[in-house]
Amino acid sequence: MTELRDARLKRALDHAPDAALRPSDATRAAIKSIASGANTEAGAGALPAPVQPAHSAPLWQRVARWWRAGESGSRHMPWNAALATVVLASVVTLMWFDQPVPQAVPDEVPAKAVEQSPAGGGVPASVPPPVVASDAQSPPLQEASPIRSRPERADLAARQARQPRPEPLAKVSGAPAETKTEAAPPRAAAPIAGREDSRNAAGVDRSNESVGLSAQTAVAPARSSLPAPAPAAAPAPAPAAAPMPAAAPAPTKALADMEERRVEGGLSAASRAPAMPSALDWSELSVQRPGSPLVLTSGQANRLLALLQAVNLRPAQAGDPVASAANRLELSRHGARVATLDLDERWLRWTPIGAEPGTVLTGRASVAQWQAIQDELARLGWPAP
């Protein structure tokens, strides 16, 4: 007995009741079987039999062996899962075979309005962009309502003011659309006054890279002869066709600031004054000035309309000056006149056709507003009133 080894405990351990314990026969047999089996495999490995290379076996044998190995365990790919994946992918592909690829739609614009805008009959591809900084709080567009509420109208005016302006008819009808859209210097290079001349001198138009403008120019040559060309030639959806403010061809900074002030002024005025119908309520704008017959679609005249809407209008009274019919704009929808707009010395008079007398609106534009209206009319190829 030493310090760490006690013979008495060792003897007691030897005489413990479990001293004669043995593993079960099944355990013993299993151990010996495994040991002999391992040795057999090792022996086979030590003296490897001449193993035929895999490529020497017939193809059908290799395929059968490969298939059995795939069925037997998880070492290989689960073919049933792979087959199910292929079937599912095929079903999904067939389901979406004829469906258009969904595009990104902002949350603010209802999907219905977006879908109906290009084919709405009278609304060209250049529908105002759905997301503008000034209309973040405004309700979404409702195409079904003929008369819009003030926030909607102000929102529309602001968006229209930010859109690229359509080409003058003289330029559009004089050259193919493709040529104009290919070489397009920035519009910012054109001054405010004499802008038309500057563009003529350059021989090119301002840049309108957006799809909407391209669609407009594509239908422009036929517009001068047809009274009411349907905007179906511009099938681009509104979100793609509507240029965002950052990407739109911008005028000079001074012009942009001025327009911004006009629009803002228009917004504040529109919030107090009666409203003219928006561009969604008419499809054509015709000018009845003698010697200058001119028909514009709402897509071409939306900027002009935005400028006119910015003017503070009020119900007409008895003492208001009556503008001459010489400078009259007629708005129609599918050939039927909707309203007339008389322009005379900064005075505007809006007369709905068939409406009650109290619905006639009139107002006087500010100097800046009048100048902007004249510029726009000149840009559209119509001598200023």
Added chain:
Amino acid sequence: MPESDTSDHQLMLAYAAGDASAFDVLYARHEGALYRFVRRVLGPALAAQADEVFQDTWLRIVAARASFSPQGASWRTWAFTIAHNVAMDRLRVSGRELSMDSMGGDDPDDPLDWLQGALDAAHPSTEDLAFWRAAGRQLLACLEQLPAVQRAAFLLHHEDGASVEELARSLGLGFETAKSRLRYALQKLRGCMSAYLVVLEPRP
């Protein structure tokens, strides 16, 4: 056919070379001791898993036949070390080792009173065989009260006959650590077995 006096080392090498009968001799030679060791390390609580742990021990021995290298220790010590590791893994999984360690530990100041409650109050038999059988039964009960690491150290040292150096090397412990484990195990077991050991003391 391996001779009966062939060493364990030679039997293992013969088995690794493909002699299946060498394994049978080796197995028969150490079956009982290894099984008892496994059974005692596991204790009564995990006695039902003794066969499984025992089989796993032999499977590891078989799997390690090609790389068998005693490195100074005997085959028996090597095999007992494998059995110890397998049994300790099983104890660790069952959570029994942790509870036992938290109960006992290696605190040298820990009194032996914790064993007193587990003492068998029965008096030893006057007959030698009956006495040692009773002592063995009591020792198994005392072993059950030991922490697993101390129990394994005691069993390896007394049943396998491994020296303290071999014990430390096989368990991956420092010499002093292995020695202290043995010392504490002996202290507790002697206290637990005092009723039997006092009879064996020479009377003045």
